[in-house]
Amino acid sequence: MTVQASVGTTAAQAPRRRRPDGGRRRLFSGRKGGQAAAGWLFLSPTLIVLTVFMVVPIAMAVWVSVSDFSGRGSPWDANFVGFDNYAQLLSGEGLPSRQLGQALRNNLYYVLLVVPIQTAVSLGLAVLVNRRIMRGRGFFRTAFYFPSVTSSVAITVVFLFLFSATGAVNRAFSMIGVNAPNWLADPRGLGHIMLGWFGVDQAPEALRASPLLGVSWWDWLAGPSVAMTVLMMMAIFTTSGTFMLLFIAALQGISGEVSEAALVDGCTGWQRLRHVTIPMLRPTIFTVMTLGLIGTWQVFDQIYTGTQGAPGNTTMTPAFLSYQTSFVDSRWGNGAAIAFILFVIIVTMTIIQRNVLKEREVSKRKRFAVLRAKDARAAAKEVAS
Amino acid sequence: MSKRMIRLLALGAASALALSLAACGNGDEQVTDPTPPPVAGGENGNGNGEDPVPPPVDGAELDILIGTSGDAETASVQAAIDAWSAATGHTANLRIATDLGQELAQGFAAAAPPDVFYVSTEAFPGWAENGSLLAFGDQLDATFYPALMASFTWDDTFFCAPKDFSTLALVINTQMWSDAGLEEGAWPTTWDELRAAAQTLTTDDVVGLSFGPEWQRVGTFMAQAGGGLLDSAGNADVDTAANLTALEFVQGLLADGIAAFPSAIGTGWGGEAFGSGAAAMTIEGNWIAGALRNDFPDTPWVAVELPAGPGGARGTLQFTNCWGIAADSDNQEAAISFVNWMVQDEQQMQAARDFGVMPSVTTVADEWAAEFPQFAAFIRGGAYAQGVPPFQGISAVIGEFNAGIDGLVNADLQALLAQTQGDLAAIQP
Numbered sequence: 001m002t003v004q005a006s007v008g009t010t011a012a013q014a015p016r017r018r019r020p021d022g023g024r025r026r027l028f029s030g031r032k033g034g035q036a037a038a039g040w041l042f043l044s045p046t047l048i049v050l051t052v053f054m055v056v057p058i059a060m061a062v063w064v065s066v067s068d069f070s071g072r073g074s075p076w077d078a079n080f081v082g083f084d085n086y087a088q089l090l091s092g093e094g095l096p097s098r099q100l101g102q103a104l105r106n107n108l109y110y111v112l113l114v115v116p117i118q119t120a121v122s123l124g125l126a127v128l129v130n131r132r133i134m135r136g137r138g139f140f141r142t143a144f145y146f147p148s149v150t151s152s153v154a155i156t157v158v159f160l161f162l163f164s165a166t167g168a169v170n171r172a173f174s175m176i177g178v179n180a181p182n183w184l185a186d187p188r189g190l191g192h193i194m195l196g197w198f199g200v201d202q203a204p205e206a207l208r209a210s211p212l213l214g215v216s217w218w219d220w221l222a223g224p225s226v227a228m229t230v231l232m233m234m235a236i237f238t239t240s241g242t243f244m245l246l247f248i249a250a251l252q253g254i255s256g257e258v259s260e261a262a263l264v265d266g267c268t269g270w271q272r273l274r275h276v277t278i279p280m281l282r283p284t285i286f287t288v289m290t291l292g293l294i295g296t297w298q299v300f301d302q303i304y305t306g307t308q309g310a311p312g313n314t315t316m317t318p319a320f321l322s323y324q325t326s327f328v329d330s331r332w333g334n335g336a337a338i339a340f341i342l343f344v345i346i347v348t349m350t351i352i353q354r355n356v357l358k359e360r361e362v363s364k365r366k367r368f369a370v371l372r373a374k375d376a377r378a379a380a381k382e383v384a385s
Numbered sequence: 386m387s388k389r390m391i392r393l394l395a396l397g398a399a400s401a402l403a404l405s406l407a408a409c410g411n412g413d414e415q416v417t418d419p420t421p422p423p424v425a426g427g428e429n430g431n432g433n434g435e436d437p438v439p440p441p442v443d444g445a446e447l448d449i450l451i452g453t454s455g456d457a458e459t460a461s462v463q464a465a466i467d468a469w470s471a472a473t474g475h476t477a478n479l480r481i482a483t484d485l486g487q488e489l490a491q492g493f494a495a496a497a498p499p500d501v502f503y504v505s506t507e508a509f510p511g512w513a514e515n516g517s518l519l520a521f522g523d524q525l526d527a528t529f530y531p532a533l534m535a536s537f538t539w540d541d542t543f544f545c546a547p548k549d550f551s552t553l554a555l556v557i558n559t560q561m562w563s564d565a566g567l568e569e570g571a572w573p574t575t576w577d578e579l580r581a582a583a584q585t586l587t588t589d590d591v592v593g594l595s596f597g598p599e600w601q602r603v604g605t606f607m608a609q610a611g612g613g614l615l616d617s618a619g620n621a622d623v624d625t626a627a628n629l630t631a632l633e634f635v636q637g638l639l640a641d642g643i644a645a646f647p648s649a650i651g652t653g654w655g656g657e658a659f660g661s662g663a664a665a666m667t668i669e670g671n672w673i674a675g676a677l678r679n680d681f682p683d684t685p686w687v688a689v690e691l692p693a694g695p696g697g698a699r700g701t702l703q704f705t706n707c708w709g710i711a712a713d714s715d716n717q718e719a720a721i722s723f724v725n726w727m728v729q730d731e732q733q734m735q736a737a738r739d740f741g742v743m744p745s746v747t748t749v750a751d752e753w754a755a756e757f758p759q760f761a762a763f764i765r766g767g768a769y770a771q772g773v774p775p776f777q778g779i780s781a782v783i784g785e786f787n788a789g790i791d792g793l794v795n796a797d798l799q800a801l802l803a804q805t806q807g808d809l810a811a812i813q814p
Binding site for chain 1: 486487490493494496507508510511512514515516517648649651652653713777778780781782784785787788791792808811812
């Protein structure tokens, strides 16, 4: 009553509805409330498992990275040391910082080469497998997807054998007379090898400074080592299948009418791919590249099973360094700090990539440029006729 | 049966299969059958082994975790446990670790570690420093080699009992030696003789000497030159003239093509290079005997002490592990009794016979050398061998050093030694 009096007698006022339970609000009351309760009940096992096995360990790891936990007893009993662990790793002086620099360099080249190649390869495979006139599509789809299903440990061991000094790959190369390197024992970086072709064999004076994480500019330019190249080939081989499936699903979402319209407009197959198909696949490309970025920055299995950082620390990655620092060197604070530095890098790169791939409105200038061009052609035709 | 029933049954069968597969996965393997030889590779449904011998009323039950080198070692340790149990009335449960470092780290963090376990020289400093290990070195009644004791001494306290050790020696292919016209028994005893022998033995297909590109092999030359990673006081001292001499010698051998790293001649390690006939000599440890017997049984070999350096001193490296006891263990007395049992003379000789290791106690050195004459060179090396410096984080520093040794042929030796000195000094306690 007082509410109506204070608001005034405005004409259009919605009539107040009486709640069926007499005005008392209970959390899961009513028909919709029952569904909400059932929903929470079904979600609760996953929530509990995620909380216990993911949220709590991550919180503990954050604590360990800012504490002096030594490995004995519970981490909650350790003392707070602020950002000492991070400072030691990012200082650029001392072995821990140098190791992190080398690991980041190795992983950076791994990411820069694997993600574009694996996206392109999986897109190419998807386009090939999706053609309507292709025979045996099911077989090829299965064959390309098969490496993704196989255990990464098994594939790593197979690749170790294939690329050993007297393995199948080197024998195949020797049959055609090419002297292949000793793949997994070769620490030379591809960048250095290419610079060696131009006669630059040693670090030039200007590149000997090492301001970034204790690794000299010359070493930053080393590129992936020959051993790392083997691991990159293995990564592309195993993950292309998964992403191929994503692309196939997206391609099947493009209706045939769009392709026909493009054909009618006079596109060649290549133009159709570039100007019609790929722009329509933008969300899937974003997904594939994000998954690729996250997966490649976290590479661990292949290093642990295969090379363990050898030769010459050129297959060391931050994830493996974090494990080694914690479990072998018992420097738990540094190990956890490396993991969170890696996390920041992954999140930053994902955000950058998202902004780069965002759909932008075509600018007014471009829009009107197209229309002006059309008008010009129409006017020219009139004059000619 | 209706379609729905069939589907329900199939779902139930699939879940049961999945659960049982998960349960049969890689848990800790437990040795449940005490009758020798026990097989360590059995699958247990839920990882809970049963103790077949009912524990005595007043005996302690120890939890022992080891990282075994194979069935022979597992069987040997289990037999020793049984003998100790019969003698003392305690019992012990032996577990084989799949990843010893990780499982011990879990145990320490949970304050529920195994009672007795293997400790490697890399992991020892970290665990000694954080208080996970019990220092019971003064309660051991055995005489160990001083170098082994130094490997497990932290803060001037001798912590745990070295269980065995291996040294490096020069392994020579006797067939190639005599084929090259060299006199049998005139093994190289100085660097000049080593260089001359390697030169003579190098042919188009065979390289005279091969060893791994790591401190764990090249360090023998540093020791022979009178250098090493530490000085006599145990402080980091890598950047010395002696070490430079040693590295220059190795660089010379590699540059002249009379020595090569195993990967350069298409093999994985020195033993494979030697056994496959790609190298006439190699620098390897005791384990080469077993490897050659398994993989290259036809290669005739002899192991001799590594040559002396320019100063006339011999030098080699030793690698060892120790029996560690957890500080959080509830059965420390029984654990110490067990470790003392394992390091007594008869048990050390028995282990040597069972799985070919070298005893860590000096009291059986002569007996062992008499029983295994082909390994005499290895045990003689125990008197002057250098070990891994017991600093926390040593494996990373040695890893960096090894990365430099990988490219030794073209490396700036002075810079490499200086860098390693900086790294080692930074982790020195």
